[in-house]
Amino acid sequence: MQKNLFFPDGIGFHSYAAVGGCEEGRGPVGRGFDLIDDTDRFGAGTWEKAESEICRLSLNLALKKGKIDAGQISILAAGDLENQCVASAYGLAPFNIPYLGLYGACSTLTEGLIAVSCHLAAAGGDEGLFGAVVTSSHNAAAERQFRTPLEYGAQRTPSAQWTATAGGAFLLRPSHGKARITAVMPGRIRDGEVTDGANMGAAMAPAAADSILSYFEKCGENPEDYDLILTGDLGRVGSDLLREILDEKYAGKKHALSDRHDDCGLNLYDFDLQDVHAGGSGCGCSAAVLAAKFLPAVERGEIRRMLLLSTGALMSPSSIQQKLPILGIAPLVRIEYRA
Amino acid sequence: MQKNLFFPDGIGFHSYAAVGGCEEGRGPVGRGFDLIDDTDRFGAGTWEKAESEICRLSLNLALKKGKIDAGQISILAAGDLENQCVASAYGLAPFNIPYLGLYGACSTLTEGLIAVSCHLAAAGGDEGLFGAVVTSSHNAAAERQFRTPLEYGAQRTPSAQWTATAGGAFLLRPSHGKARITAVMPGRIRDGEVTDGANMGAAMAPAAADSILSYFEKCGENPEDYDLILTGDLGRVGSDLLREILDEKYAGKKHALSDRHDDCGLNLYDFDLQDVHAGGSGCGCSAAVLAAKFLPAVERGEIRRMLLLSTGALMSPSSIQQKLPILGIAPLVRIEYRA
Numbered sequence: 302m303q304k305n306l307f308f309p310d311g312i313g314f315h316s317y318a319a320v321g322g323c324e325e326g327r328g329p330v331g332r333g334f335d336l337i338d339d340t341d342r343f344g345a346g347t348w349e350k351a352e353s354e355i356c357r358l359s360l361n362l363a364l365k366k367g368k369i370d371a372g373q374i375s376i377l378a379a380g381d382l383e384n385q386c387v388a389s390a391y392g393l394a395p396f397n398i399p400y401l402g403l404y405g406a407c408s409t410l411t412e413g414l415i416a417v418s419c420h421l422a423a424a425g426g427d428e429g430l431f432g433a434v435v436t437s438s439h440n441a442a443a444e445r446q447f448r449t450p451l452e453y454g455a456q457r458t459p460s461a462q463w464t465a466t467a468g469g470a471f472l473l474r475p476s477h478g479k480a481r482i483t484a485v486m487p488g489r490i491r492d493g494e495v496t497d498g499a500n501m502g503a504a505m506a507p508a509a510a511d512s513i514l515s516y517f518e519k520c521g522e523n524p525e526d527y528d529l530i531l532t533g534d535l536g537r538v539g540s541d542l543l544r545e546i547l548d549e550k551y552a553g554k555k556h557a558l559s560d561r562h563d564d565c566g567l568n569l570y571d572f573d574l575q576d577v578h579a580g581g582s583g584c585g586c587s588a589a590v591l592a593a594k595f596l597p598a599v600e601r602g603e604i605r606r607m608l609l610l611s612t613g614a615l616m617s618p619s620s621i622q623q624k625l626p627i628l629g630i631a632p633l634v635r636i637e638y639r640a
Numbered sequence: 641m642q643k644n645l646f647f648p649d650g651i652g653f654h655s656y657a658a659v660g661g662c663e664e665g666r667g668p669v670g671r672g673f674d675l676i677d678d679t680d681r682f683g684a685g686t687w688e689k690a691e692s693e694i695c696r697l698s699l700n701l702a703l704k705k706g707k708i709d710a711g712q713i714s715i716l717a718a719g720d721l722e723n724q725c726v727a728s729a730y731g732l733a734p735f736n737i738p739y740l741g742l743y744g745a746c747s748t749l750t751e752g753l754i755a756v757s758c759h760l761a762a763a764g765g766d767e768g769l770f771g772a773v774v775t776s777s778h779n780a781a782a783e784r785q786f787r788t789p790l791e792y793g794a795q796r797t798p799s800a801q802w803t804a805t806a807g808g809a810f811l812l813r814p815s816h817g818k819a820r821i822t823a824v825m826p827g828r829i830r831d832g833e834v835t836d837g838a839n840m841g842a843a844m845a846p847a848a849a850d851s852i853l854s855y856f857e858k859c860g861e862n863p864e865d866y867d868l869i870l871t872g873d874l875g876r877v878g879s880d881l882l883r884e885i886l887d888e889k890y891a892g893k894k895h896a897l898s899d900r901h902d903d904c905g906l907n908l909y910d911f912d913l914q915d916v917h918a919g920g921s922g923c924g925c926s927a928a929v930l931a932a933k934f935l936p937a938v939e940r941g942e943i944r945r946m947l948l949l950s951t952g953a954l955m956s957p958s959s960i961q962q963k964l965p966i967l968g969i970a971p972l973v974r975i976e977y978r979a
Contacts, residue, residue: 416758
């Protein structure tokens with residue numbers, strides 16, 4: 302039974318930071334990043350360690366911007382795409398913060414915001430509490446783990462997405478800040494019967510549609526009550542599919558939902574100048590785009606109410622080889638502006 | 641900053657189930673399992689799919705024993721050792737329950753109990769709420785992913801542990817039942833500087849010691865207040881190391897802690913009859929032992945107060961190849977008997 306959890310005073314974003322690689326820095330939200338490394342190496346000797354550095358640097362920057370110490374944070378949720386989520390573990394271990402390891406594929410950001418919000422609420426929800434969420438991805442580490450090392454120069458299909466070399470860190474604090482999480486809803490696993498490992502967007506779109514429709518059905522709100530419905534990384538293929546599904550369901554007020562829809566995977570790169578095919582993806586995609594573009598817009602009051610649904614494709618190279626469908630999930634959080 | 645969260649009325653175990661393979665069924669807690677498959681295949685065509693079946697069957701049995709439908713459960717947390725945690729995702733997708741994917745290696749059970757307890761508390765903590773935690777592991781799937789396929793007949797070192805072919809499902813319900821979670825504390829990542837992939841026990845022991853000492857220091861309780869301090873899968877090597885560390889810290893009342901210590905990895909197999917070297921491990925180890933042996937003992941009132949710390953080794957085959965140390969983590973929950 303899917304339930305929305307509401308936080309009347311909200312769980313606020315105390316501070317946050319985005320870190321990106323070369324392509325991400327060149328993209329439309331590049332100027333919103335707090336740190337860009339044009340080498341994509343972040344001073345590390347392997348791509349995997351480079352991703353750990355993205356985690357470490359993101360959290361460091363968020364702590365610095367929020368003027369608080371790691372010791373003040375009572376819960377840190379993190380996850381990534383590397384096997385056994387080691388990018389997060391090695392990058393964040395030095396902070397010595399109570400740790401909640403997550404695996405939600407590219408939906409990890411929203412999953413983490415839900416888990417930490419609930420943890421802070423269960424801990425009493427007072428303003429003195431701090432929680433943190435960090436997610437990351439690295440194109441070179443992901444390609445060689447899921448597909449082939451970049452050096453092979455493998456060709457990609459048009460529906461393929463570009464795993465972002467990026468990460469984001471978010472410090473949460475109850476009843477505090479101009480941008481606040483006021484409702485959360487975990488996602489259900491959806492099987493869209495997609496088996497093409499190069500078409501994650503199509504595999505995740507049904508999950509995003511399920512969460513959006515289920516949310517509106519349960520809370521009695523309408524798409525018109527929102528300025529933005531932001532998905533994680535459906536990219537071009539998945540976003541078109543999502544709008545199709547939603548327009549069908551809302552035949553009466555066609556486009557009510559799809560007019561308000563945007564996708565982080567459509568915001569991270571410039572499709573004319575960058576060869577990213579269907580768009581951006583990876584745990585770091587929605588994290589970096591949220592921190593570099595949309596959260597600042599909420600804090601400026603330009604976006605009053607928005608839904609964020611990072612979307613995840615639950616699969617592994619083995620499950621693809623074993624001909625299993627790619628499962629999708631799309632946890633949801635409502636973010637509101639508070640003057 | 642490590643904080644204990646307390647649940648005065650407790651988050652109770654409504655029902656639970658354990659599923660195991662051949663070796664697990666032959667072991668000391670075998671008769672406590674709800675289902676045993678001597679073929680270890682669970683009717684599936686691959687070891688990975690067999691582990692998904694363990695997840696599905698565990699949750700099915702727990703639902704049946706608790707006489708509730710999947711539709712009544714508002715949050716399901718799960719995780720396993722397979723890359724991208726696909727065993728849980730594929731095995732549990734059919735239940736259509738809002739899903740929280742976790743990665744805590746062998747600490748996933750306790751991590752899940754913490755996450756779901758906080759979620760239920762944040763949701764209002766009323767008796768009508770249900771949450772679920774499912775964790776699993778499969779020896780053959782783990783061996784071929786982390787080490788070598790069983791068919792290779794590779795030799796194992798004495799410090800190596802045996803990944804359990806087992807799983808457990810636990811349905812949680814606030815203020816209900818004879819066994820209740822009354823306090824939780826997430827773990828901090830600890831680096832014991834162990835790089836031997838065949839000695840996870842030594843890598844996890846410092847994390848278990850850190851959580852136990854930190855818990856007692858913060859809540860002002862003493863080891864004497866407990867009947868049992870149960871770790872997940874430190875096995876022989878890790879358990880000896882843990883007792884050494886604790887006895888040193890509690891020099892005054894030597895053995896106060898270690899006398900009360902037991903380990904799930906020491907309970908799952910018969911060391912005289914089964915060649916498991918240092919003992920059991922895997923996400924399914926502490927889940928199966930808790931469900932088959934210790935939770936029933938709490939419900940009978942034989943154990944009045946216990947601490948459970950499933951222990952996790954955060955690493956991957958790549959991180960071992962890249963010479964990174966194996967990190968440890970040990971989230972903690974307090975379980976009490978309520979008449």
